[in-house]
Amino acid sequence: MPGMDTKDIKIHGASLDKAVREKLPASHINEILGRLKSDVVATEQILRETKIGMIVNKLRGHADKAVSELAKDIVNKWKKDVSVKPKSSSSSEPKGGVSMKREVSTNGGNSGKDTPNKSTPTPSAGRKAGGASVDPMKRSHKTDGVECNIFGDDEVRTKSLAMIYDGLVIGAQATPDEVFKIAKDTEHHLYRNHGNKTDTAYRNKLRSLFFNLKDLKNPNLRKNVLSGRIEPMRLATMTSEEMASAERKREDEKIEQENMKEAMVAKAPTSVTDQLRCGKCGKRNVSYSQAQTRSADEPMTTFCECLQCGHRWKFS
Ligand SMILES: [Zn+2]
Structure with missing residues (x-):
């Protein structure tokens, strides 16, 4: 049924996060995404409060193509949801x-x-x-x-x-x-x-x-x-x-639109990884966050910061 409430959305967000973190099968992730897609009518407030936009947005860069495609679909749909504002x-x-x-x-x-x-x-x-x-x-x-x-x-x-x-x-x-x-x-x-x-x-x-x-x-x-x-x-x-x-x-x-964009991308949580190597000091202690900087079709940009020496860089 359409219209998951914020509590449901948060629960889904948490299980989505968990599924990704524990590298559960893509089918499992897609199942959660599928429910989000059909049951969430996004508003700026919902995205902000539940952080679901950021969680799903991150999956646009997921290694499994089915997951990333579905995540892109959802992000686009939610953007539309938010931009079609009630006339009242x-x-x-x-x-x-x-x-x-x-x-x-x-x-x-x-x-x-x-x-x-x-x-x-x-x-x-x-x-x-x-x-x-x-x-x-x-x-x-x-x-x-x-x-x-x-x-x-x-x-x-x-x-x-x-x-x-x-x-x-x-x-x-x-x-x-x-x-x-x-x-x-x-x-x-x-x-x-x-x-x-x-x-x-x-x-x-x-x-x-x-x-x-x-x-x-x-x-x-x-x-x-x-x-x-x-x-x-x-x-x-x-x-x-x-x-x-x-x-x-x-x-x-205009400001609302900007806020919405921000709610979707800007404050993506940072994670720390040893997969990335700092080009300056060579250490593998890097925090990174991903944000979609321009249109929805463009690849996400990954922002990195070396926790050892503070060197910052980005790639997409
Ligand atoms: Zn460094």
Whole structure:
């Protein structure tokens, strides 16, 4: 049955270790490997906690071909297991550079998107339909010719709307109408969330929104809002941390990937052998560990250290 728990995995790991150490027949090792292959769905945490990744990884260099092949199979399968992460943990944020490019093009196609903003015309927005001559990075409600005083004589709200617009529109391909509608909706929710008052809390929230939106290091926030992935209602309640996380999530994922690799290979336990001879002092008292340094198909590298003189070398 799939889904061996960590305790079972540890037991299997221990018997695997023992089988190898005591040079039990390959068929015996393969039997354990076979169970691991069919019953373990790897996660980074499982690999880390049980050290099973390292144990199996070592067997990729086993003298018996059936064992080494099976070990390679398993390592590859587990790598896949780990890289296919549950969608829930990474939310809607896609990973990798490819998706970033995709986002850009989605965003570019945005202007042709059938948004309902035509049905809610705002008399003041988009007078000049966006200056084609203006560098998108320099766009603002002013360059777009957008009038923000739609709240009678409430100057605070007018200024808020202008700030949200200015934050959103940086680098955008969207039309002034589209940006204006989203800015207006965002301000509307912000205002409503603060009891229809422009009090200090409202203004603090507005400032946080503005600084995060215009953050040049976080273009994804603007893109996600303009593309509708983050709705104005949601944006109005997001914390600074959440707004800043579009970028961070990507980095976190990268780090997780690195950690996984490390869990699989880096801390392979060292063993001492008299099979290896130090090239410097000639003694046979060498500790070694094996790690797969690059892709799964490449041979493992063996790192050696002479316990006599400290000389280090490696071979693969
Ligand atoms: Zn030596």
